[in-house]
Amino acid sequence: MxxxxxxxxxxxxxxxxxxxxxxxxxxxxxxxxxxxxxxxxxxxxxxxxxxxxxxxxxxxxxxxxxxxxxxxxxxxxxxxxxxxxxxxxxxxxxxxxxxxxxxxxxxxxxxxxxxxxxxxxxxxxxxxxxxxxxxxxxxxxxxxxxxxxxFADVSPADLRRLLVDALGWWLALPTPAGDEPAPGAEDAVLGACRSLVRVRHGRWLAKTAAGRRVLADGDEAAPVIERAIAARLGGTPPSGPEARAFQQRVLDEVARAA
CATH class of the missing domain: 3.30.300.190 (GMP Synthetase; Chain A, domain 3)
Structure with missing residues (x-):
């Protein structure tokens, strides 16, 4: 530490x-x-x-x-x-x-x-x-x-409901509409990865580690996740629409898991 x-x-x-x-x-x-x-x-x-x-x-x-x-x-x-x-x-x-x-x-x-x-x-x-x-x-x-x-964990049903609420809250935030890199979009993408890893694998990981775990799953959004990881170290973040599309797909998967 x-x-x-x-x-x-x-x-x-x-x-x-x-x-x-x-x-x-x-x-x-x-x-x-x-x-x-x-x-x-x-x-x-x-x-x-x-x-x-x-x-x-x-x-x-x-x-x-x-x-x-x-x-x-x-x-x-x-x-x-x-x-x-x-x-x-x-x-x-x-x-x-x-x-x-x-x-x-x-x-x-x-x-x-x-x-x-x-x-x-x-x-x-x-x-x-x-x-x-x-x-x-x-x-x-x-x-x-x-x-x-x-600290007791929440029930699986409550966990999925809370994650759906969280992803919906993030999606409701205003984001740039164009294709230009959107500062902060990396956190939106990697935060969604963390929710996805918790549902798929039952573990909480830090944002970057969660992104790498989703990459290891062979996710189709690999380019967006890779840019989000790079942006944590000063690279170019994804665009707002790219981040929102990935968040929506994660929300849909978490909601289906319920």
């Missing part, structure tokens, strides 16, 4: 401990850090904290204040942190179920949400259960038991 990231995660857990005390029972790196694919300058830092009991509003706000980039500078593009009660993490629910979440960073818009009911539906409610599924398989424990022991 990157030294700056390791130090930051240690400091983050210390801040959470100061605010939550003994109610803090776990801390886990998710996303690219948990998947062993952190890319300095590109990746976010994703963290899930576990608490034993519901968090009072005052403590939620104190935690957000202590973890804001202005108080604890994030060495990555930004921090995406979610706090769950231990019982929610163990339930396998498909619902958001969080206590509080915060996005903060030098290159990330600040956002704090103190109740799932305040999360706009248009922003997607599928993220949380999918993230907990990734944590179940790949979470890196910073504090507490191994992630697989505290």
């Amino acid at each position: 990157d030294t700056d990231v390791r130090r930051y995660l240690d400091d983050l857990v210390a801040v959470a401990r100061t605010v939550l005390g003994d109610d803090l029972v776990g801390g886990y790196a998710a996303g690219s850090v948990g998947l062993g694919a952190y890319q300095p300058g590109r990746s976010d830092i994703d963290v899930a904290l576990l608490c034993a009991e519901p968090i009072p509003d005052e403590a939620k706000r104190a935690l957000v204040a202590g973890l804001r980039h202005e108080a604890l500078p994030c060495p990555a593009r930004g921090l995406e942190l979610v706090v769950y009660r231990r019982a929610v993490a163990a339930s396998g629910t498909a619902e958001p179920g969080f206590e509080v979440e915060v996005n903060t960073g030098a290159r990330m818009a600040f956002r704090a949400t103190y109740d799932p009911a305040d999360r706009p539906v248009a922003d997607g409610h599928f993220w949380y259960a999918l993230d907990r599924s990734i944590l179940h398989q790949c979470g890196h424990a910073l504090l507490g038991p191994p992630a697989a022991e505290v």
